[in-house]
Amino acid sequence: MVGVPRQENGKNGPRGLKIHPGAAETDLEPPAASRSQDRRGSSQQGEAQATVPHSPLSSEASPVSRLSALAAHPRRTIGALAVVLAAVGITVGSGANFTAHSANPANTFTAGTLAIGNSASSAILSATNLKPGDVNTGTVDIQNTGSIPGTFTLSTSNAVDTASLLGQLDLKVEDCGLYSGTTAPSCATGTSVVYNGKANAIPSTALGSFAANAKHRYQFTVTMPTTIANTFQGTTASVEFDWDATA
Secondary structure: OOOOOOOOOOOOOOOOOOOOOOOOOOOOOOOHHHHHHHHHHHHHHHHHHHHOOOOHHHOOOOHHHHHHHHHHOHHHHHHHHHHHHHHHHHHHHOOOOOOOOOOOOOOOOOOOOOOEEEOOOOOOOOOOOOOOOOEEEEEEEEEEOOOOOEEEEEEEEEEEOOOOOOOOOEEEEEEEEEOEOOEOOOOOOOOEEEEEEEOOOOOOEEEEEEOOOOEEEEEEEEEOOOOOOHHHOOOOOEEEEEEEEEO
């Protein structure tokens, strides 16, 4: 073979390449310094590769890829959802619970009643031909005929007294007491005075509470005073007694 002169660094060829004349093979081995740099470079490249974090995308499918796969096969997706929903329904429906129930049906509400029973459908007192010193009495039974208790009162109204005779007459009203069954109370003793004054001055007077069906007897006594003036001869007066109840 023809010999080729040796090429030095920087002259007509790369550094470190030697071509030996007469050799059957071409030796391309770089110098020692270049081999050392190559080893360091390979080592650093290996370390860099070793420190690269493991990407989760390399072992797990991307959510976008999963959605794409579901969208590509709608029938499979619907079938899978149906199976899952059926399984959930069976799980929920198979649960057992302890239960109890109680009721109070037909709750009914009815308003009570309050009414007054009056034994005298007309006047309690009817005193005629009175003269000085005369006394006239009358009784009346007042009953709560309703179904609830009520507070009763006595008052007067519709007075007709042109000669002012009512202002001369003395009036006494007494509560003789409560009936015991069908037995009336006595007005001779143990009475409670409700009013005692002139017949024209009786105010609204409280009689207390009457239970349902309770019945009281009241006695009215009117007296013409012995000192009444002669000018009242032949005069007339009238007044209404009113019973009221509230609940």
